[in-house]
Amino acid sequence: xxKPPAEIMKGTLDLLVLKTLELEPRHGxxxxxxxxxxxxxxxxxxxxxxxxxxxxxxxxxxxAGQWSETPEGRRAKYYRITGAGxxxxxxEKKNWAxxxxxxxxxxxxx
Amino acid sequence: xxxxxxxxxxxxxxxRSGAVERDLDDEMRATVDLLADRYxxxxxxxxxxxxxxxxxxxxxxxxxxxxREHRLAAPLETILLDLRYAWRTLWKAPSFxxxxxxxxxxxxxxxxxxxxxxxxxxxxxxxYRDADRLIFVWSDMTDEGYPRAPLSGPELDDLRARSKTCxxxxxxxxxxxxxxxxxxxxxxxIGRVTDDFFNVLxxxxxxxxxxxxxxxxxxxxPTILLSWPxxxxxxxxDPSLVGRRILVNDRPTTVVGVMPRSFRLLLPPDSSVPDDLxxxxxxxxxxxxxxxxxxxxxxxxxxxxxxxVDQARADIDGVASTISRAFxxxxxxxxxxVTVGLQSDDVREIRPALVxxxxxxxxxxxxxxxxVASLLIARAAARRSEIALRLALGAARVRIVRQxxxxxxxxxxxxxxxxxxxxxxxxxAVTVVRPDALSRIELASIDWPVALFTFGIAIAWGxxxxxxxxxxxxxxxxxxxxxxxxxxxxxLRDGVRRTLVVIQMALxxxxxxxxxxLVHTLMRVQNVDPGFRADDALTFRVAIxxxxxxxxxxxxxxxxNLDEALRRIPGVQGVGAISHLPYDDLPNWGTPYLxxxxxxxxxxxxxxxxxxxxxxxxxxxxxxxxxxxxxxxxQPGQRPSIIVDDKLAARVWPGRSAIGQHLxxxxxxxxxxxxxxxxxxxxxxxxxxxLVADLTEQIYFPERLIxxxxxxxxxxxxxxxxxxxxDVRAAIAALDPNLPIYDVRPLHTxxxxxxxxxxxxxxxxxxxxxxxxxxxxxxxxxxxxxxxxRRRREFGVRLALGAxxxxxxxxxxxxxxxxxxxxxxxxxxxxxxxxxLLRAQLYGVAPYDPPSFLITVGMxxxxxxxASWIPARRALAASPxxxxxxx
Numbered sequence: 001x002x003k004p005p006a007e008i009m010k011g012t013l014d015l016l017v018l019k020t021l022e023l024e025p026r027h028g029x030x031x032x033x034x035x036x037x038x039x040x041x042x043x044x045x046x047x048x049x050x051x052x053x054x055x056x057x058x059x060x061x062x063x064a065g066q067w068s069e070t071p072e073g074r075r076a077k078y079y080r081i082t083g084a085g086x087x088x089x090x091x092e093k094k095n096w097a098x099x100x101x102x103x104x105x106x107x108x109x110x
Numbered sequence: 111x112x113x114x115x116x117x118x119x120x121x122x123x124x125x126r127s128g129a130v131e132r133d134l135d136d137e138m139r140a141t142v143d144l145l146a147d148r149y150x151x152x153x154x155x156x157x158x159x160x161x162x163x164x165x166x167x168x169x170x171x172x173x174x175x176x177x178r179e180h181r182l183a184a185p186l187e188t189i190l191l192d193l194r195y196a197w198r199t200l201w202k203a204p205s206f207x208x209x210x211x212x213x214x215x216x217x218x219x220x221x222x223x224x225x226x227x228x229x230x231x232x233x234x235x236x237x238y239r240d241a242d243r244l245i246f247v248w249s250d251m252t253d254e255g256y257p258r259a260p261l262s263g264p265e266l267d268d269l270r271a272r273s274k275t276c277x278x279x280x281x282x283x284x285x286x287x288x289x290x291x292x293x294x295x296x297x298x299x300i301g302r303v304t305d306d307f308f309n310v311l312x313x314x315x316x317x318x319x320x321x322x323x324x325x326x327x328x329x330x331x332p333t334i335l336l337s338w339p340x341x342x343x344x345x346x347x348d349p350s351l352v353g354r355r356i357l358v359n360d361r362p363t364t365v366v367g368v369m370p371r372s373f374r375l376l377l378p379p380d381s382s383v384p385d386d387l388x389x390x391x392x393x394x395x396x397x398x399x400x401x402x403x404x405x406x407x408x409x410x411x412x413x414x415x416x417x418x419v420d421q422a423r424a425d426i427d428g429v430a431s432t433i434s435r436a437f438x439x440x441x442x443x444x445x446x447x448v449t450v451g452l453q454s455d456d457v458r459e460i461r462p463a464l465v466x467x468x469x470x471x472x473x474x475x476x477x478x479x480x481x482v483a484s485l486l487i488a489r490a491a492a493r494r495s496e497i498a499l500r501l502a503l504g505a506a507r508v509r510i511v512r513q514x515x516x517x518x519x520x521x522x523x524x525x526x527x528x529x530x531x532x533x534x535x536x537x538x539a540v541t542v543v544r545p546d547a548l549s550r551i552e553l554a555s556i557d558w559p560v561a562l563f564t565f566g567i568a569i570a571w572g573x574x575x576x577x578x579x580x581x582x583x584x585x586x587x588x589x590x591x592x593x594x595x596x597x598x599x600x601x602l603r604d605g606v607r608r609t610l611v612v613i614q615m616a617l618x619x620x621x622x623x624x625x626x627x628l629v630h631t632l633m634r635v636q637n638v639d640p641g642f643r644a645d646d647a648l649t650f651r652v653a654i655x656x657x658x659x660x661x662x663x664x665x666x667x668x669x670x671n672l673d674e675a676l677r678r679i680p681g682v683q684g685v686g687a688i689s690h691l692p693y694d695d696l697p698n699w700g701t702p703y704l705x706x707x708x709x710x711x712x713x714x715x716x717x718x719x720x721x722x723x724x725x726x727x728x729x730x731x732x733x734x735x736x737x738x739x740x741x742x743x744x745q746p747g748q749r750p751s752i753i754v755d756d757k758l759a760a761r762v763w764p765g766r767s768a769i770g771q772h773l774x775x776x777x778x779x780x781x782x783x784x785x786x787x788x789x790x791x792x793x794x795x796x797x798x799x800x801l802v803a804d805l806t807e808q809i810y811f812p813e814r815l816i817x818x819x820x821x822x823x824x825x826x827x828x829x830x831x832x833x834x835x836x837d838v839r840a841a842i843a844a845l846d847p848n849l850p851i852y853d854v855r856p857l858h859t860x861x862x863x864x865x866x867x868x869x870x871x872x873x874x875x876x877x878x879x880x881x882x883x884x885x886x887x888x889x890x891x892x893x894x895x896x897x898x899x900r901r902r903r904e905f906g907v908r909l910a911l912g913a914x915x916x917x918x919x920x921x922x923x924x925x926x927x928x929x930x931x932x933x934x935x936x937x938x939x940x941x942x943x944x945x946x947l948l949r950a951q952l953y954g955v956a957p958y959d960p961p962s963f964l965i966t967v968g969m970x971x972x973x974x975x976x977a978s979w980i981p982a983r984r985a986l987a988a989s990p991x992x993x994x995x996x997x
Contacts, residue, residue: 027140028137029144039935042854047167048176049164051176051177052177052179055134055180059115059119059182060115061115067136067801074140074144075140076135076140076141077140077995
């Protein structure tokens with residue numbers, strides 16, 4: 001690995017979790033794998049910080065957990081995104097775009 | 111969205127925590143399994159794979175803890191945890207919990223009860239529309255012996271016509287009327303009112319209406335307004351009664367309405383208008399034409415909006431000076447009015463006593479809370495190692511402070527609940543012992559404001575006393591604390607607790623001395639000689655219907671027959687009748703008197719006037735000093751005779767005999783002393799209105815000459831009052847089956863009533879003081895027992911080395927006594943200050959009354975010795991070997 005894993009910016013973990021769950025339900029380990037995979041290993045999420053986020057998102061009704069079986073035959077808790085979660089994801093995406101635009105403007109100035 | 115999620119989270123935390131935790135456990139286990147599977151697939155053996163998976167996860171318990179901390183309800187959850195912990199610690203030490211809760215229940219309960227009374231009597235507005243706009247007007251006749259006297263009809267008219275600040279004035283006069291026409295004749299206490307009285311007061315009828323102007327017109331059909339209790343008891347609450355006619359004083363009278371069940375007439379206690387009048391009738395409008403000197407109206411005024419009592423007073427004083435100039439009847443001194451706010455005047459007499467009691471229970475609560483704080487400190491000391499361990503393991507101090515706070519608040523909340531229950535019981539007890547004059551106490555109840563007050567003080571004290579153990583825990587630096595010897599730390603902590611105990615002692619001394627002063631005053635009042643014999647005498651009132659016994663000769667014959675019939679009852683030693691009994695609540699009757707016909711009769715002094723039958727003075731046991739009592743010979747046609755008291759005789763004819771002297775008096779209440787009467791007897795002054803202060807002279811008219819109706823009969827007999835009352839009723843029914851008698855009660859109950867207010871405050875104060883002493887005693891016991899337990903080892907060594915046990919015991923007792931002496935010294939100073947504040951409540955007792963102080967200090971010393979004796983004996987009873995093995 002060329003670069004060391006980067007720290008996830010504060011407040012963006014929720015966005016990343018919702019995004020990974022957008023297409024299909026996943027269990028906790030699955031979410032961590034997916035984030036690492038699509039960020040090409042830039043972001044490594046430790047389960048220690050992932051599970052609190054999952055549980056809080058579940059409490060807020062953005063995702064819903066359900067026990068199910070993995071392809072290997074293990075029982076695991078799968079999370080799927082809810083309607084409210086879809087809306088939240090959309091608004092967080094928009095928010096993120098604004099941040100990126102704003103940060104970009106600042107960096108490009110001068 | 112966010113809120114509902116939070117509520118759902120709270121709900122899960124509170125009620126589904128088991129399921130939520132199990133689910134979290136399962137998820138962690140499944141996650142570890144998933145991770146471990148990968149390591150196994152990578153070639154590890156299962157045990158190593160499992161360990162690697164745990165490392166990758168970051169520890170099952172740690173992750174779980176983080177999940178918990180990030181829950182929406184997380185702050186609440188830790189509080190719940192602390193609460194559960196606090197509850198378990200309390201549960202593990204039930205004796206500690208019981209002592210604390212009992213202490214708080216006593217302190218908070220007493221406060222709740224007294225606050226509910228204060229709230230009902232001092233703080234709540236009177237139950238009338240815009241009650242703060244009501245005023246009460248007296249005429250000021252201080253020079254004649256009546257600082258607060260009623261007004262006359264013409265004066266009411268003057269106020270109505272001339273006052274600019276008041277919208278209306280109404281008036282009332284308490285009287286009686288007979289309900290007849292069926293088998294149960296009944297005498298009612300009624301209020302005679304002006305037609306607008308209820309409008310002025312701002313009270314509506316529950317059924318029908320109150321009075322209107324046409325009810326008072328000349329020739330109007332008689333009308334009556336009933337109270338709810340009479341309506342319910344006598345007429346079965348039948349609403350069709352309104353508009354029907356009933357017989358009142360043998361005249362058909364239309365019932366115009368019924369007042370609500372809750373209606374009470376709350377006028378000043380010295381206005382002689384009872385709270386619970388049973389019915390009302392209108393005055394004829396012509397009543398305002400009566401003579402200016404005939405003062406009988408109790409006047410209530412309603413101020414216009416935005417007028418203050420001071421403005422109304424200035425305005426009414428102006429009316430007084432105008433009429434003083436306009437009417438010669440007032441003479442040189444003129445007429446003065448006293449204008450007071452109805453609300454503040456109603457509670458004028460009881461306020462100082464209530465405020466004193468409220469202060470007393472405040473001190474009691476302080477003592478109770480000091481006890482609880484002291485107990486918590488002692489417990490915190492025992493838990494010091496536990497807390498030190500938690501701090502060493504990295505627990506945040508905030509967390510420990512919060513836990514102390516939650517423990518304190520839990521105790522305080524439990525204490526508040528126990529206090530509410532105790533307060534409810536105490537209020538019931540207070541209502542039972544309350545004197546008749548304080549019937550407004552019945553309005554007191556544990557309602558929302560009272561419950562809020564209770565929880566308020568409980569929470570405030572909870573926060574304060576939960577901070578007490580922090581002095582233990584919050585050592586600025588842990589290390590020196592650990593390096594100190596146990597003994598040094600104990601001495602430091604002991605200082606705090608000892609100071610608390612001394613404060614407790616001082617506070618209980620203040621309460622005990624105040625209670626002692628009040629009890630001593632009560633004893634003095636018990637021993638006051640009222641001037642007549644109150645025991646073995648039954649009294650009742652009867653109104654002889656004038657319509658049925660006409661002309662006046664027939665009335666007198668009937669009265670004499672009644673006298674005779676009563677005398678014939680077996681066991682009766684004397685019978686007499688009087689217009690006003692001592693300490694009754696009838697409107698007083700006074701007469702101006704003049705010894706010198708040449709004097710200005712407008713400045714004539716006033717005397718208390720009563721009409722009595724022959725035999726009354728002998729029956730009541732009045733003491734004749736000169737001349738004779740009345741006889742049957744004092745009747746119309748003879749020279750009119752009167753009897754005066756020694757006070758009047760000494761004032762008018764100093765150094766001379768009063769017998770045979772002439773006195774100008776006013777038996778017909780015309781306002782002027784116009785009738786000349788001859789003094790035939792002088793009796794010793796009788797305390798008729800107040801046991802402690804009665805300054806007006808007394809004049810007795812012969813009833814055969816000056817007719818009063820109704821009269822109160824006094825029947826002297828040592829027989830059981832109930833059996834005697836039955837015989838009296840039978841004797842009267844034999845004469846006239848349609849004649850109601852009422853107010854049947856032993857004479858001594860009137861005297862008891864006059865003492866009741868003092869007995870009430872003395873009883874309550876003594877109760878509080880005893881509770882305070884008990885609590886202080888528990889405080890001393892706690893400190894001494896703790897100190898002795900700590901020094902057991904030392905005592906063991908000293909006993910083993912041959913120390914004299916009795917000398918050790920003396921040392922311990924001396925320790926306890928030192929606390930008592932310090933507390934007593936401070937307390938005596940405080941009590942001296944409190945005693946002078948109580949001065950108005952005292953009679954015949956100085957604020958620095960030596961017996962009260964000596965007894966208090968003695969009681970404190972004895973209880974303190976007892977409280978130290980028990981732990982001392984326990985320490986010395988232990989065998990040296992056992993003592994050495996402890997710790």
